[in-house]
Amino acid sequence: MxxxxxxxxxxxxxxxxxxxxxxxxxxxxxxxxxxxxxxxxxxxxxxxxxxxxxxxxxxxxxxxxxxxxxxxQAGSFARIDDPDTRLALGQAFTLWAMIWPTTPEKGRQGILARWSITHDRGYALGINGDGQLEFWVGDGKKTDAVHAEVPLRPRQWYLVAVSYDPKSGQATLYQERVETRYGNLLSKITPLDMNSHVTEALRIRPADAELDFLMAGCHDHNADRGDFIGQLYNGKIDRCGVVGRAMSRADLDAMLQEVTQPADVIAHWDTSEGYSDKGIGDDIVDTGPNKLHGRGHNRPVRGATGYNWNGRDDCFRLAPHQFGGVWFHDDSMLDCQxxxxxxxxxxxxxxxxxxxxxxxxxxxxxxxxxxRPKKPGSAIAMLIPTCSYLAYANDRLGLEFPTSQLVSAHVPVFHEWDIELSKHPEYASSTYDTYSDGAGVCYSSRLRPIFNMRPKHRMAGTAVAWQFPADMSIIYWLETKGYDYDVITDEDLHREGKDCLSPYQVVINGTHAEYYSERMLDATEDYLAEGGRVMYLSGNGYYWAVSFREDDLSCMEVRKLDSGSRAWQALPGEHYMASNGERSGIWRNRGRPPQKIVGTGFTSEGMDESKPYRRMPDSYHKSVAWIFEGVEEELIGDFGLAAGGAAGIEIDRYDLTLGTPPHTRILASSEGHSDSYPRVSEEIAFNFPGQGGTQHYHIRADMTYFTTLNNGAVWSPSSIAWGQALPWNNGDNNVSRVMANVLDAFAKPGPLPGAEYHAEEKHWK
Amino acid sequence: MAIDKQSQHSAPSRSLVGDRGWLPRIRLAGQRSLTRYRIPFTRRTWFQGHAVVNPRDLTRQYKLDDKRPWFWIGGLIAALIIPILVGTNLALTAATTFALYAAINLMWMLVIGTAGIFSLATLAVVGASAYLAAWFSIEFGITWPVMLLLGTLVGLLFGAIIGLPALRIDGLYFALLTMGVVELCRVYVLQSRTFGSATGGLYGADTFIPVAWQLKTPGLILGYVAAFAVMLAMLGIYRLVNGQRLGLLLATARESEATAEALGINYQRARFTVFLISSAGLGFIGGFYATYFKGASPSLFSIDQVMLLFAMIVIGGLGRAEGAVVGTGVVVVLDKMFTEFGPIRFIVIGLIMLGVTLFARNGLFGIRDQFVEFRNKKKSERRSGRTEKGGEPLPEEATEIRDKDQIYFRRFDKRLRDHLKTLVTPEVIEEHRLKPLGQHSDPLERVLNYFRGAGGENKYVLYELKANTEYKIIVTTGEKGIPPRDVDSTIYTSKNEALHAVFLKRVQDLMDS
CATH class of the missing domain: 2.60.40.1930 (Macroglobulin (MG2) domain)
Incomplete structure (x- = not known):
């Protein structure tokens, strides 16, 4: 069977x-x-x-x-809306495009095509199996083609075109490198002749494919699957178009100098048209007379630097016309549909x-x-970090990034689900992976099977439960301790803002609430200012700035920039998110370090061994000592389901220079971390030896506490492993005790315990 | 430090590499418009070549996909012009002989090479056609174009008669049978009065050479050009038969008759068809022979002529058109141009044949491939003798590595491994066994960091069969979408035990490297 x-x-x-x-x-x-x-x-x-x-x-x-x-259907491409089939093109025509291919060597790819792979009908300007620009036509029986002399080079801008006259059968390819000091991988000093101009008389005349005109793909069909799009293109397409005559070399040379709408234009896609300060949608605008607009599928990455990017304006909001790049990836997938x-x-x-x-x-x-409840009824809200679930959704780190073992300091432990996932590239990857052409995955959606958002799942690299299954340890504890709680998600918080949190006395974060939108951050800050209380159970939380399109919360965007623990790095000029125009990267670099809101921020990570906290002297002050009521031990959490301790995996630290409120107490700090816990990259300006746990005092998780306005407060154990220590010994342990002390106090309205101990100390001893 | 000392004594002996480019490079700036003209009715272009980027200096240069057509054109033009330029009767006669023999050899090669039939009756077909064409011309006064047609028909008929047994008997027996046919023909024409037993041949047939030119240089030139045209026609037939459908079918049959049959190829029929085509060609040549020499002579049926033709094919290389033509050229030049050396030239031909048979696998034209193969074999022998596995590449190897970063990586990695080997002690292994995770001693941390940072190809990792109780070791492939494979069937019952087993395997690989 x-x-x-x-x-x-x-x-x-x-x-x-x-x-x-x-x-x-x-x-x-x-x-x-x-x-x-x-x-x-x-x-x-x-x-x-x-x-x-x-x-x-x-x-x-x-x-x-x-x-x-x-x-x-995996892969991003654009479909052109052409109700009057003007692009069936019975007459002489020219197809032209500004392109920046990323994997020309990968096999046949359609750039501008109305081509049926199954029936060999239509025409296409694309890349052939030898990595060369090719124009191919088919009459339903036979195909014919003309290709350029040399393969396209990856990550170089070209103006490519074909001028075709079906009367004579003459097809002329035009391939000219676009000179730019910024956008090209290779400088003009590299003595490489990338141009080609070839004319050939084709024997076959194209038959009408009777299918949509596509950017970045061709039509395919299979009995089992039905119609789908294949021969997907990797790389950017900037301005492009279709002209109703065979353009001359001189006409195209003029386009290379300055893109303008040529005479006899049929379609003129100005890919930089329709941008707004609040982001870019999926529509590709035809500014020609026929309005043959295109629509991107699986979200081609918009606002990418274009063929004419000058390197000075570093955001598409500043000079949209320089950011006409539409970056297609053959394995981008946002909605399984x-x-x-x-x-x-x-x-x-x-x-x-x-x-x-x-x-x-x-x-x-x-x-x-x-x-969620029909109406909020509990004092406690458990905020499920769904943004971070999206960020890690279907991560393929263990199998595809072998050196991630240096980060985890652990031999990966694979499971059936990892192997199954590796067989399904179409279920797309996480924001820790790269697209097949090497670009970082900047979109992640929930409309697809997410293999690691399942109970029992363990992340291969760390060999511990991660995100969803790890957060279930907090749920177990709430259930076991009999708390009445509501569940809300990041998506709800982003949609509803502060109103999502306001009904609750206390909000508990998940184990790793790493990805935050501006609205989520604002809501949390406002909630705290108005007397809300947060139990920040995350390590490395409130870290990456993410965004959603206003009309689509199923898909999150992030760009990994020049700092932070990042699996990839966005290209220069591509640091702003197409979803809403905001700059991405880590919040710390946008002036909002997590310390300002929850007292601590990311300091280190490692997955070999978690450690306990040791109580700090400040915890004996009566204003906070209640947190440790019933706890005899100095060491807290020398056990747990995440690598054997309550402090570990990813840990955060108090830092006044980054905005930790000045009255914050460090109640306890972890100690004894290994050298596999190095300082995080955003802390390091100059790198030098001695950044690991045995040598640097910054390698610790700080359990902090501070009060906010209107009886609000934040308590932060600042470690991913904390939540996973709660269920140890069926919830009967000192981590659980501390947690219960805080939650019991936070869930009650009115002044917090110990608030009265604010007088100056009069010491006798 | 220890690392430096090691690197000194393991430095490989190096020599300068690099080849001067003697031939001029064909360049064409990408800016220039290029029109690729096609051969009519095909999708092929006249200029079968493509641009390549020279990885050493990034110059774009043109490379012909196949240089042979150009050699053919050049060689054929030279073969046509040189005898005419030399202009002596001897040279022109020899050149005509060459063209005719080459034409015969091309047809013969279709029989032996393409159809795989070992027929020695090639000349017999030519002879029979020549005799009958001459006889009809003398008796009934048919003109030379009719003689050509008649020759072709006779060839076809003759081919059909001697070709049929080839379907029933194999190899050597068929060769003997055809030899018998040749001898039969020779004895017949020697004794037949009708075919000129008295005059040593049958003469007086019509010829295409005008009477005034006969036995004069213009006549000889015309004869040569005509013979050359016959050779070109036979080349065309050879190419059409050998390079197209029939030839491909038979190529499959030569590999394995059983496979060919399984594929539904009726190879016996294909063989017979090829035999008929070549016989018709030979008949045409026979007709031409009769109109050129105005008759036919019994020497057409002599065994020594057959053997001379055989020598031509062997020297040139069986199964290649260029072999048949050039082999013929070599033998004819020796035989006809150096008559003053007497019979010694046959010994020279024999020696060349011997040499080619002993040292060249497939005639003169197989020498190049053989040489390249020999050079590659020597190259890998030399390299393996001078390099260390996993060690620094030799200069000649380095030129073949695209990403030069990898060259340094190999140097660095080798030194690092040599150093790490000195750190692996029983104490370090025991330390890992007791505590696979967490902070370790400095030597163990260094070894572990090396293991963790290794690439994904053949990297040991774990697979959890049953939560917390059953683990096995698997190996990643390092290729996207290709799942890891099993190593062995050992099951480890705890994660720490499994982690240590992976460590031991990695240590083993390190120490073996």
Whole structure:
């Protein structure tokens, strides 16, 4: 029997009773799956904890559902809206484009094409199997082509064109390097002749492909899958167009000097048109008479530096016409667009973490989602860091970046799901990966199966539960301790702002709330200023500046800039997010270090061994000593499900120079970290030896506490491993005790305990 | 420091490398408009070449995909012009003989090489056609164009008769049979009055050479040009048959008859077709022979002529058109141009044949490939003798590495490994066993950092079969989308035990390197 594979996703992360939610499932090896609604309690199978716990809940989706394999179109491309088929092009024509290819050697790629791969019909200007510019035509039986003399070089700007006259069959290719000191990989001093001008009389005349004109791809078909787009192009396309006559060499030379709308224009795509201060959408505007606008699929990266970027204006908002680059990636994927397998109107469920559990044979799959209350009723909100889930969604670090073992200081431990994921590039990668052409993945969406947002999942590189399954340890603890809590998500916070937090006395962060939008940061800051309370359970939280399009919260954008612990680095001039025009990078470099809001910020990471905290002298002050009530030990958290301690994986530190409030106390600090915990790169101006845990005192997690306006407060253990120490010994441990002391106090309205101990110290001893 | 000392004594012996480019490079600036003209009715262009970027100086230069067409054109033009320029009767006669023999050899090669039929009756077909064409011309006064046609028909018929047994009997027996046919023909014409037993041949047929030019230089030139045209026609036939569908079918059959049959190729029929085509060609040559010499002579059927033709093919290289032509040229020049040396020239031809058979795998035209192969073999022998596995590349190897960064990496990596080997002690291994994760002693940390930083190709990692209780070691491939593979079936029951097993494997690889 074939192995059964089940996977899928929900159309939303969070849902309230009475709202609809749909589940998209793809299956192999089975035609039906048993579905059961479950409430998830714990997701880490570490034997030192309680193990995986779920509770079956009656739900309208329960029962047997028929399932089938669903296909996914990967790769970004643009489809041109051409209702009058003006681009069928029976007459003489010219196709031209400013291009910056990234993988010319990768095989056939369509740049401007109305080409059916299956039927050999139509025409295309693209790249052939030898990496050369090629114009090919087909009449449905035979094909013919003319190619340039030399292969295209990666990451160089070219004006490429073909002038074709079907009467004579003459096709002339035009390939001229665009001279720019900034955008090209190679300077003009490199003695490499990249130009080519070739004329050949083709024997075949193109037949009408009767399909859409595409940028960056060609039409393909397969009996199992149906129509799809193949021969996808990697690289940028800037200004491009179609002209209704065979342009001469001189005409094109003039275009190389300055792009203008030529006479007899059929389509003139000004890729820099339609930009706003608030971002760029998917539409590619035709400024010609026929208005043959294009629309990007799988979100081509807009606002990339163009052929005419002068290097001085470093943002598309400053000089849109210099940022006409549309960067296509053949493995970008934002929405699987699967058909809903089953849906429900959510019944009256208690707020929490739920999942549709699918089962067929021995195969079990969970599709988690988060249930918010109809109306906020609890004092406690658990803020699920869904932005960070997106950032890490389907990371392929363990398999594809072998040297990440230096970061984790651990031999990776793989599982079935890692191997399965490696077979599915179409499920796209995380913002820790690169697209197939080497550019960093800057978009991540939730409309796809996310293999690491599942209970029981462990990250291969670190061999511990990470993000979602790690946050389940906090959920387990809240459940076990009997707290009444609501679950909210980053997406809700971004959409609703401060109103999402205001109903709650206290908000608990997840283990790794690393990715924050400006609105989320503003809301948290305003909430705290108005007396809100935050338990910052993250290590390396509030770190990367991310954005969403106003009309689409399913897809998050981030650009990794010149600083911070980054898996890649955006190119010069591409530091601003196309989603909303904001600069990305780390918040610290935008003037908002996390210390300003939660007292601590990223200082180090390592995955070999986590350590305990040791109480600091300040913790004995009566204003904060209540936090340690019932704790006898000096050492807190010398145990845990994340590498054996409560302080570790990623850890944060107090720093007055970065805006830690001056009255902040360091209650406890971790110690004894290994040299596999080095200082983070944003701390290092000059690099020198001695940055590791055994030599540098900055390598520590600080547990801090400070009060804000209106009885607000922030308590920060500042370590990813903290949350995963809570379930140890079934929740009976000193980490749990400290956590409970803080949560109990924070959940009560009114003045905080110890607030009265503000007088000057009168020492006798 | 220890590292420096090691590097000194392991420095490989180096010699200067680099080749001067003697031939001028064809360049064409990308700026220039280039028109690729096509051969009519095909998608091929006349100039079969492409631009390459010379990795040493980034010059764009043109490289011909196949230089042979140009050698053919040059060689054929020279072969046509030189005898005419020399202009002596001897040279022109020899050149005509060359052209005719070359034409015969090309057809013969279709039989032996393409069809794989070992027929020695080649000359017999030519002879039979020549005799019959001459006889008809003398008896019935047919003109020379009709003689050509008649020769072709006779060749076709003759070919059909002797070709049929080839379908039934193989190799040596068929060769003997055809030899018998040749001898039969010779004895027949020697004794037949009709075919001129009295006059030592049959003469008096029509000729295409005007009466006034006969036995004069213009006549000889015309004869040569005509013979040359016949050779060109045979070259065309050879190329059409050998290079197209029939030839490809038979090439498959030569590899394996069973495979060919399995593919539905009727190779016996293809062989017979090729045999008929070549026989018709030979018949045409026979007709031409009769009109050129105004008759036919019994020497056409002599075994020594067959052997001389065979020598031409062997010297040139079987299965190549250029071999047949040049081999013919060599033998004819020796045979006809150096008659003053007497029979010694046959010994020279024999010696050349012997030399080619002993030292060249496939005639004169196989020498180049053989030489390149020999050079590559010597190159790898020399390199393996001078380099150390995983060590610094030799200058000649370095020229072949695109990313020069890798050259330094190999030097650095070698030294680092040599140093790390000295750090691996039983104490270090025991330290790791007791505590695979967390802070270690300085030597162990250095060794571990080296392991962690290694590339993804053949890197040991773990696979968790059952949560917390079953682990195995797997190896990553370092290639995107290609999953890791198994190493062995050992199951480790705890993560620390598995981590240490990976460590031991990595140590083993380090010490073995």
């Amino acid at each position: 074939a192995k059964i594979v089940l996977t899928g996703y929900c159309d939303r992360f969070s849902v309230k009773p009475g709202e609809d939610i749909s589940f998209m499932v793809s299956a192999e090896g089975t035609k039906t799956a048993e579905v059961q609604l479950v409430r998830l309690i714990h997701g880490d199978e570490n034997p030192e904890g309680p193990g995986f716990i779920e509770k079956e809940v009656d739900g309208p989706i329960d029962g047997s559902h028929s399932v089938r394999k669903q296909h996914t 699967w058909k809903a397998t089953f849906s429900m109107t959510l019944p009256d469920l208690k707020s929490g973490v739920y999942a549709a559990r699918l089962q067929a044979g021995d195969t079990i799959e969970h599709l988690p989602f988060f249930v």
